[in-house]
Amino acid sequence: xxxxxxxxxxxxxxxxxxxxxxxxxxxxxxxxxxxxxxxxxxxxxxxxxxxxxxxxxxxxxxxxxxxxxxxxxxxxxxxxxxxxxxxxxxxxxxxxxxxxxxxxxxxxxxxxxxxxxxxxxxxxxxxxxxxxxxxxxxxxxxxxxxxxxxxxxxxxxxxxxxxxxxxxxxxxxxxxxxxxxxxxxxxxxxxxxxxxxxxxxxxxxxxxxxxxxxxxxxxxxxxxxxxxxxxxxxxxxxxxxxxxxxxxxxxxxxxxxxxxxxxxxxxxxxxxxxxxxxxxxxxxxxxxxxxxxxxxxxxxxxxxxxxxxxxxxxxxxxxxxxxxxxxxxxxxxxxxx
Amino acid sequence: xxxxxxxxxxxxxxxxxxxxxxxxxxxxxxxxxxxxxxxxxxxxxxxxxxxxxxxxxxxxxxxxxxxxxxxxxxxxxxxxxxxxxxxxxxxxxxxxxxxxxxxxxxxxxxxxxxxxxxxxxxxxxxxxxxxxxxxxxxxxxxxxxxxxxxxxxxxxxxxxxxxxxxxxxxxxxxxxxxxxxxxxxxxxxxxxxxxxxxxxxxxxxxxxxxxxxxxxxxxxxxxxxxxxxxxxxxxxxxxxxxxxxxxxxxxxxxxxxxxxxxxxxxxxxxxxxxxxxxxxxxxxxxxxxxxxxxxxxxxxxxxxxxxxxxxxxxxxxxxxxxxxxxxxxxxxxxxxx
DNA sequence: TTGTAGGCGTTATCAT
DNA sequence: ATGATAACGCCTACAA
Numbered sequence: 289x290x291x292x293x294x295x296x297x298x299x300x301x302x303x304x305x306x307x308x309x310x311x312x313x314x315x316x317x318x319x320x321x322x323x324x325x326x327x328x329x330x331x332x333x334x335x336x337x338x339x340x341x342x343x344x345x346x347x348x349x350x351x352x353x354x355x356x357x358x359x360x361x362x363x364x365x366x367x368x369x370x371x372x373x374x375x376x377x378x379x380x381x382x383x384x385x386x387x388x389x390x391x392x393x394x395x396x397x398x399x400x401x402x403x404x405x406x407x408x409x410x411x412x413x414x415x416x417x418x419x420x421x422x423x424x425x426x427x428x429x430x431x432x433x434x435x436x437x438x439x440x441x442x443x444x445x446x447x448x449x450x451x452x453x454x455x456x457x458x459x460x461x462x463x464x465x466x467x468x469x470x471x472x473x474x475x476x477x478x479x480x481x482x483x484x485x486x487x488x489x490x491x492x493x494x495x496x497x498x499x500x501x502x503x504x505x506x507x508x509x510x511x512x513x514x515x516x517x518x519x520x521x522x523x524x525x526x527x528x529x530x531x532x533x534x535x536x537x538x539x540x541x542x543x544x545x546x547x548x549x550x551x552x553x554x555x556x557x558x559x560x561x562x563x564x565x566x567x568x569x570x571x572x573x574x575x576x577x578x579x580x581x582x583x584x585x586x587x588x589x590x591x592x593x594x595x596x597x598x599x600x601x602x603x604x605x606x607x608x609x610x611x612x613x614x615x616x617x618x619x620x621x622x623x624x625x
Numbered sequence: 626x627x628x629x630x631x632x633x634x635x636x637x638x639x640x641x642x643x644x645x646x647x648x649x650x651x652x653x654x655x656x657x658x659x660x661x662x663x664x665x666x667x668x669x670x671x672x673x674x675x676x677x678x679x680x681x682x683x684x685x686x687x688x689x690x691x692x693x694x695x696x697x698x699x700x701x702x703x704x705x706x707x708x709x710x711x712x713x714x715x716x717x718x719x720x721x722x723x724x725x726x727x728x729x730x731x732x733x734x735x736x737x738x739x740x741x742x743x744x745x746x747x748x749x750x751x752x753x754x755x756x757x758x759x760x761x762x763x764x765x766x767x768x769x770x771x772x773x774x775x776x777x778x779x780x781x782x783x784x785x786x787x788x789x790x791x792x793x794x795x796x797x798x799x800x801x802x803x804x805x806x807x808x809x810x811x812x813x814x815x816x817x818x819x820x821x822x823x824x825x826x827x828x829x830x831x832x833x834x835x836x837x838x839x840x841x842x843x844x845x846x847x848x849x850x851x852x853x854x855x856x857x858x859x860x861x862x863x864x865x866x867x868x869x870x871x872x873x874x875x876x877x878x879x880x881x882x883x884x885x886x887x888x889x890x891x892x893x894x895x896x897x898x899x900x901x902x903x904x905x906x907x908x909x910x911x912x913x914x915x916x917x918x919x920x921x922x923x924x925x926x927x928x929x930x931x932x933x934x935x936x937x938x939x940x941x942x943x944x945x946x947x948x949x950x951x952x953x954x955x956x957x958x959x960x961x962x
Numbered sequence: 963t964t965g966t967a968g969g970c971g972t973t974a975t976c977a978t
Numbered sequence: 979a980t981g982a983t984a985a986c987g988c989c990t991a992c993a994a
Binding site for chain 2: 970971972973974
C-alpha cells in the first residue's frame with residue numbers, strides 16, 4: 289500500500305489550479321489571490337502535504353542540511369558540542385548529517401565526500417590532525433562554508449574552538465606556581481593523538497618558560513580512552529626515578545585514573561601528588577577528591593561556531609576573510625592541587 | 626569562482642558519449658564496451674566527478690540516509706549507540722541524519738517530519754515516551770522502516786533495545802538477595818522521565834515479588850542529570866524515617882552521587898548502604914568503591930538494530946512482522962553491594 | 963491572477 | 979554498444 293506521498297501536482301489536480309500556483313500559494317506569495325491561497329492551503333493540510341526537500345535541494349542548490357564530523361563521539365565535550373550544534377541549527381531549519389571519523393584520516397575524507405555529494409550547505413568539523421588542514425582549506429577556497437571546531441593559528445580557515453595549548457599552559461603553570469618542579473603529564477590517548485599536540489605543547493611551554501627542564505620521561509600516553517589505560521600510564525609515570533610531584537592530565541578521564549592510582553597506592557592528594565584535569569566534567573568536580581580542571585563553555589562554543597557557519601553560508605560568494613575565535617577556558621581550582 | 630561541480634553531462638561532453646552511456650559506464654555496466662568504460666572512468670577521475678546523491682535520491686526514491694533520533698545525547702549509553710550506529714551504517718554506504726528531541730514530544734515530531742521530507746530510508750529512534758508509540762506505529766503501517774532503540778511489549782512495532790525493566794528487576798532482586806529489606810531507588814531525572822517508567826516498574830516488581838511493601842517514600846527523583854541533583858535526591862531519600870539500607874540507582878551518574886553522599890557523611894559502603902547502578906560505565910567500575918551495575922552490550926544492540934533496519938528497508942513492500950529483541954543485560958557485582 | 967516551459971542531475975525505458 | 983526521451987518533485991522565468 290505504502291501510500292505515495294502527496295505532491296504539488298496532487299494538490300493542483302484536486303484544486304484545479306496549476307502546480308506552480310499551488311507552489312506559490314503554499315509559500316504565501318501575494319501574487320496568488322487570497323481565496324486561492326486559502327483553498328490551496330487547506331487542501332494541502334488535508335492531504336497531509338510535506339514539501340520534498342530533496343527536490344527542493346536539487347533546484348535551489350541548497351539542502352538546508354549541514355555536516356558535522358567529529359573524530360570521536362565518546363568524548364563528553366564533543367558530545368555536548370554535537371548536542372548544542374544540532375539544537376541551534378534545528379532552530380534555523382537545518383538538519384544535521386553526522387559522522388565520526390574514528391581517528392582515521394581516510395574516514396574523514398570519505399565523510400566529507402559523502403556529505404558533499406549530499407549537497408550539505410556547510411561543514412562543522414573537529415579534524416583528526418590539527419596540523420594537516422590542507423584538505424579543509426581547499427574546501428574554503430572553493431567557497432564551501434567550513435568551520436573548524438578547534439583553535440588554530442592557521443590564517444586561511446575559519447576556526448571556533450577551545451585553545452587547548454593555552455589551557456594546558458595554564459594548567460601546568462598553575463602547578464608550577466604551587467611550587468612543583470617536577471611535573472608529569474598524561475597525554476591524550478594514542479587513538480586521538482595524530483597531529484593534535486596542542487595540549488602537550490602548552491605543557492612543555494609552561495615548563496620551559498619557568499626555566500624547568502623538559503623531560504620526555506615525564507610524558508606518558510595511555511593506549512586508549514579507558515580509565516584502565518590511564519591507570520597503566522600513570523603507573524608508568526610514577527615509576528621513573530625522581531618521580532613527579534604533580535601531573536597534568538590532558539583529559540578528565542585520565543585525571544580520574546590518576547586519582548584511582550593514588551587511592552590504590554595510598555598516595556596523598558594533593559600533598560604527595562597534585563592533579564589537574566581538562567574539560568571540567570561532572571565526574572571530576574565530584575570525585576572523591578574534587579579535581580582541578582580547565583573549564584570550557586561548550587554551549588558558547590557551539591553557538592559561536594554555528595553562527596559563523598551560517599554567516600559563511602549567507603556570504604559564500606564573497607568568501608569573507610577567515611576568522612579564528614578561541615573560546616576562553618578557565619582553570620577551576622579544587623582540592624587536587 | 627565556486628567552480629561548479631562536474632556532472633555526467635560534463636563528462637559526456639568531454640568524451641563525446643551521451644550522458645546515460647556515461648552513467649552506465651561509471652556504474653560498471655557490461656552493456657558498455659570495455660574501451661568506453663575505461664575512457665569515461667579516467668575522464669571522470671580527472672574531472673573529479675562525484676555523483677550527486679540528491680539527484681539520485683529523487684529518481685531512485687531512496688536517499689541512502691537514515692535518521693537517528695535520541696531524546697538526549699549526553700547520556701553516555703546513547704552516545705555509544707549513536708557512535709556504533711553511524712559506524713555500522715557507514716559501512717553499508719548510509720549517512721546518518723541526527724536529531725535530539727530534548728525530551729520534547731513536539732521536537733520529536735518535528736524531527737521525524739524533517740527527516741521524512743529529506744527522504745530518509747528509515748528511522749532509528751529512542752522515543753521520549755515509551756508508552757505513547759502511536760505515531761511510530763503509524764510510520765510502520767505506512768511501510769516506513771522504523772526501529773525503536775528500546776525494549777517494549779508492544780507487538781506492532783520493531784524494537785531492539787535494553788530491557789530496562791528486567792535490568793532494574795535484576796538489580797533490585799540482587800539487593801534483596803543480599804538481605805536488604807528496605808531498598809530505595811534514585812529514579813531517572815525528571816527531564817527523562819516522561820513515560821519511561823521501565824526501571825521503576827522493574828524495581829517495584831522485584832520488591833513486591835519478594836513480599837516486601839512498596840513505599841513511595843523510597844523513590845527519589847533527581848531534577849536533572851547532574852551529580853548535584855543526584856546528591857540532592859539521595860539526601861532526601863536518606864532523610865526518611867527508617868532509612869533504606871540499599872539503593873538502586875537507575876543511572877550510573879546517580880550511583881556516583883550516592884557514593885559521593887556516602888563519602889561526605891561517612892557512611893560505609895556497602896555495610897551501611899549498598900548501591901547498584903545502571904549502564905556499567907567506566908566511571909563506576911573505577912570509582913573509589915567500585916559500584917555494581919547492570920552492563921549492556923551497546924555494540925551488539927546497535928548492530929542488531931541497524932541490521933533489523935536494513936532488513937526492513939530491503940523488504941518494505943512486504944512489511945515483515947514486527948519483532949521485539951531485548952538485548953541481554955548482565956549484573957556486574959562489585960564492592961558496593 | 964494564473965498557466966506554460968524549462969531545468970536541477972540522475973536513472974530507466976526504449977530505440978537504434 | 980550507444981543514444982534519445984521521459985521521469986523524479988520542485989522552482990524560476992516568462993507568457994497569457
